[in-house]
Amino acid sequence: MRSQTEYLWFKTPRRRDYINITPRVDEVLAGSGVKEGLCLVNAMHITASVYINDDEPGLLQDYDEWLETLAPHEPVKHYRHNFSEDNGDAHLKRQIMGREVVVAVTAGKLDLGPWEQIFYGEFDGRRKKRVLVKIIGE
Numbered sequence: 001m002r003s004q005t006e007y008l009w010f011k012t013p014r015r016r017d018y019i020n021i022t023p024r025v026d027e028v029l030a031g032s033g034v035k036e037g038l039c040l041v042n043a044m045h046i047t048a049s050v051y052i053n054d055d056e057p058g059l060l061q062d063y064d065e066w067l068e069t070l071a072p073h074e075p076v077k078h079y080r081h082n083f084s085e086d087n088g089d090a091h092l093k094r095q096i097m098g099r100e101v102v103v104a105v106t107a108g109k110l111d112l113g114p115w116e117q118i119f120y121g122e123f124d125g126r127r128k129k130r131v132l133v134k135i136i137g138e
Contacts, residue, residue: 004032004135010048012125015073015090018060019120021050021131025103026110028133035108037137041118042100045129047090049097049121052112067093067123090123097121105137 006028008021025041043050053059071092072078079088101118104111110118120131 001136001138002032002034002037004028004034004133006031006133007044008120008131008133009128010120010122010125010131011128012122015123015125016064016067016093017122017125018063019122020055020117021120022055022110022112022117025118025133029105029108029110029135032135034105034135034137037105037135039103039105039110040100040132040134040136041103042132042134043094043120043129044132047087047094047122047124048129048131049094049119049123050100050131051097051119051121052101052103052116053119054115055117055119063097063121067096070096087124093121093123105135 008024041050071089073089076082076086081088
């Protein structure tokens with residue numbers, strides 16, 4: 001069995017951002033030599049997310065507005081977590097959007113549905129964070 005581990009690094013200029021990382025995950029997979037197996041993509045920070053959905057600008061805006069409605073950033077005093085930071089909302093947004101995804105690898109390719117793409121969701125940006133890509137298989 002083969003395995004490949006790589007880290008993708010992000011530092012977004014905005015507090016919230018949504019980045020299609022499918023091409024970067026494809027590159028890691030291509031370098032792994034794995035033809036059949038699994039690919040784990042995991043946000044390694046508690047205020048960021050990895051999820052799968054369509055790469056359509058209207059949907060990304062809908063996500064952002066929906067998440068801001070569910071867990072608005074302000075007023076920051078609304079969150080008990082905000083004793084030394086102002087990111088209580090980011091923790092809740094991450095919980096909703098998820099920590100990781102696992103994608104099957106078939107014939108050396110990510111086995112995604114027709115419109116599926118892998119995204120990094122940032123909810124408390126402006127600092128360096130990482131995403132783990134772990135591929136295992138034959």
